[in-house]
Amino acid sequence: MGNYFYDMLPKEELEQLKHIPTVPEFLGWIEEKWGSLPAESDTKVTYTYSQMCERIGRRRAFLQDAGLAKGDKVAIWEKTSIDAIETFLAALSAGYIGILIPTGLPEQAVKGCCMRFGVSLLAVREEFAAKVADAPCKVVLSSTMADRTAPVAVVDKNDAAAIFFTGGTTGAPKGVILPHRALMRGAFNGCFAPGSQLGYHRMVCLLPLSHVFGLVRSTLSAFYTGSLWYSAEDMKATIGKLPVIKPTLLILVPGLCDILYGLVKMYGPQFLGGNLKMIISGAANVPPRLITAFDELGISLLAGYGMTEGANLTSGNANVLEKPTSVGKIYPGQEVKIVDGEIWFRGDNVFLGYYGDPEATRAALTEDGWLKTGDLGRFDDEGFLYITGRIKNQIILNNGENVSPEEIEEPFYKCAALKDCLVSEMELDGENVIGIEILPQMPAFEGKSWEEVEAFFNRLVDEINCTLPGTHRIRKVIVRHEDFKRTGALKVSRNQK
Amino acid sequence: MTPEEILGKLKEIVHTIKPKLDLSNVTLESSLVKDLGIDSLSMLLLSLATENEFGLQFEPDVKFNTIGEVVDYIARK
Numbered sequence: 001m002g003n004y005f006y007d008m009l010p011k012e013e014l015e016q017l018k019h020i021p022t023v024p025e026f027l028g029w030i031e032e033k034w035g036s037l038p039a040e041s042d043t044k045v046t047y048t049y050s051q052m053c054e055r056i057g058r059r060r061a062f063l064q065d066a067g068l069a070k071g072d073k074v075a076i077w078e079k080t081s082i083d084a085i086e087t088f089l090a091a092l093s094a095g096y097i098g099i100l101i102p103t104g105l106p107e108q109a110v111k112g113c114c115m116r117f118g119v120s121l122l123a124v125r126e127e128f129a130a131k132v133a134d135a136p137c138k139v140v141l142s143s144t145m146a147d148r149t150a151p152v153a154v155v156d157k158n159d160a161a162a163i164f165f166t167g168g169t170t171g172a173p174k175g176v177i178l179p180h181r182a183l184m185r186g187a188f189n190g191c192f193a194p195g196s197q198l199g200y201h202r203m204v205c206l207l208p209l210s211h212v213f214g215l216v217r218s219t220l221s222a223f224y225t226g227s228l229w230y231s232a233e234d235m236k237a238t239i240g241k242l243p244v245i246k247p248t249l250l251i252l253v254p255g256l257c258d259i260l261y262g263l264v265k266m267y268g269p270q271f272l273g274g275n276l277k278m279i280i281s282g283a284a285n286v287p288p289r290l291i292t293a294f295d296e297l298g299i300s301l302l303a304g305y306g307m308t309e310g311a312n313l314t315s316g317n318a319n320v321l322e323k324p325t326s327v328g329k330i331y332p333g334q335e336v337k338i339v340d341g342e343i344w345f346r347g348d349n350v351f352l353g354y355y356g357d358p359e360a361t362r363a364a365l366t367e368d369g370w371l372k373t374g375d376l377g378r379f380d381d382e383g384f385l386y387i388t389g390r391i392k393n394q395i396i397l398n399n400g401e402n403v404s405p406e407e408i409e410e411p412f413y414k415c416a417a418l419k420d421c422l423v424s425e426m427e428l429d430g431e432n433v434i435g436i437e438i439l440p441q442m443p444a445f446e447g448k449s450w451e452e453v454e455a456f457f458n459r460l461v462d463e464i465n466c467t468l469p470g471t472h473r474i475r476k477v478i479v480r481h482e483d484f485k486r487t488g489a490l491k492v493s494r495n496q497k
Numbered sequence: 498m499t500p501e502e503i504l505g506k507l508k509e510i511v512h513t514i515k516p517k518l519d520l521s522n523v524t525l526e527s528s529l530v531k532d533l534g535i536d537s538l539s540m541l542l543l544s545l546a547t548e549n550e551f552g553l554q555f556e557p558d559v560k561f562n563t564i565g566e567v568v569d570y571i572a573r574k
Binding site: 259267428 | 510513514515517518528530531534536537538539540541542544545546549557562
């Protein structure tokens with residue numbers, strides 16, 4: 001089953017790669033293997049693999065000196081920076097559990113995370129420090145390191161390594177606990193793409209490190225393959241530097257592919273630096289039109305499918321031109337089956353459970369280790385997977401973020417003139433957007449025209465939009481005359497078809 | 498540049514980003530999010546392209562609700 005991916009690499013490169021089950025062992029391997037090659041850069045400073053591993057060792061010493069014990073949680077509130085990735089790898093290689101907090105999270109929510117996850121130490125970027133000085137844990141600057149190095153800890157591949165956030169289906173985001181084996185399986189599988197991959201790529205981490213695809217595929221796989229990883233503390237400024245960085249491989253979500261293609265249309269292919277040969281995109285549906293558009297520029301846009309609970313892409317498609325709607329074949333180290341139409345996975349890459357939520361864990365993970373994805377799929381006779389629908393109640397945005405409709409609906413129920421509402425994905429000008437259907441509490445509008453009712457709810461949406469993160473904003477509003485289809489318990493049915 | 502010229506240029510940029518969007522009814526009051534469908538990713542593209550076209554740099558925390566506010570900002574620079 002794995003040959004599809006193994007055969008992509010030149011034989012001599014395949015022989016050099018080794019599947020490593022834990023982060024501490026991984027750091028030792030990349031230091032030995034890639035020592036003198038450039039590893040990480042913010043375009044001003046570049047460190048080699050040896051220097052990076054030494055810096056991680058000094059950060060490890062700093063964390064140990066802070067009095068942490070194995071299994072303690074270290075949260076990092078940072079941008080996509082060298083400090084962030086080094087601190088994260090220092091924590092994991094010292095036997096702690098790393099939590100990369102999304103950069104844009106409001107400070108109250110950051111402190112809430114520290115409380116909810118029992119964080120022992122929060123490492124923050126200097127400009128954020130004053131906002132979380134009263135966090136319920138020790139707060140340090142993410143730039144801090146000791147003047148000596150500490151050795152890596154011994155960890156088991158099944159030990160928890162990191163917690164990632166994913167959109168919940170009932171409101172609050174869930175914490176996905178990934179063990180070392182899952183991160184490292186994801187990182188190893190990320191090494192496979194058509195052609196030579198070792199020791200020469202330049203990659204820019206345009207995805208957030210708090211997204212598993214940004215951390216595992218765009219970062220750990222970059223280090224696995226001896227690539228040079230560029231941080232992206234300011235997304236706009238970093239995109240502006242692409243002509244100078246000249247990336248050879250980018251890991252993106254479809255929304256970012258669209259942006260880069262838009263820039264190419266406006267300013268020509270040199271805007272991407274002229275060396276880009278391949279883009280790997282996942283985390284949301286990759287439209288075939290983008291595959292064709294990039295192909296015309298001589299850039300392969302390869303699609304894949306994955307989820308946070310599976311630590312990276314679980315399938316990848318290198319045959320996008322022949323099968324543009326497929327998410328590809330299943331990566332090594334995993335089993336897959338379709339149960340009542342739903343895709344189930346099992347393997348090294350599967351998570352341990354949701355933090356503090358045994359009920360959600362039982363719903364997603366069977367006793368014998370199968371991850372129920374909540375996505376519907378089918379295989380063709382050559383083993384290519386196609387996603388055909390979704391049974392989980394989530395909206396997947398083109399930036400790869402998963403949002404639960406309930407989270408967006410919640411503020412609307414504070415409006416007494418609204419009886420019920422339903423948020424879902426809708427089509428608008430050929431794009432999938434977040435839309436809302438609203439059922440008015442009609443007595444509240446006595447004597448008003450329908451236009452006035454619609455205008456009222458459009459204003460309400462505008463007001464609530466201002467409080468939502470940019471990606472969660474509602475773009476289409478439908479005010480309903482007729483009641484929603486309802487469930488037996490008279491709740492609004494999520495399936496109105 | 499007059500506000501009308503700036504608006505015209507911005508409409509050209511939006512057209513490149515969203516070729517299917519009908520821009521004939523766009524006014525200075527049009528909402529970037531609701532009327533033009535600019536989400537945070539296309540805002541990134543819009544601001545990169547606008548900076549390039551007008552040779553300016555937006556301040557990091559600047560926020561716009563309507564296209565008129567973008568026109569004002571550019572006119573002041």
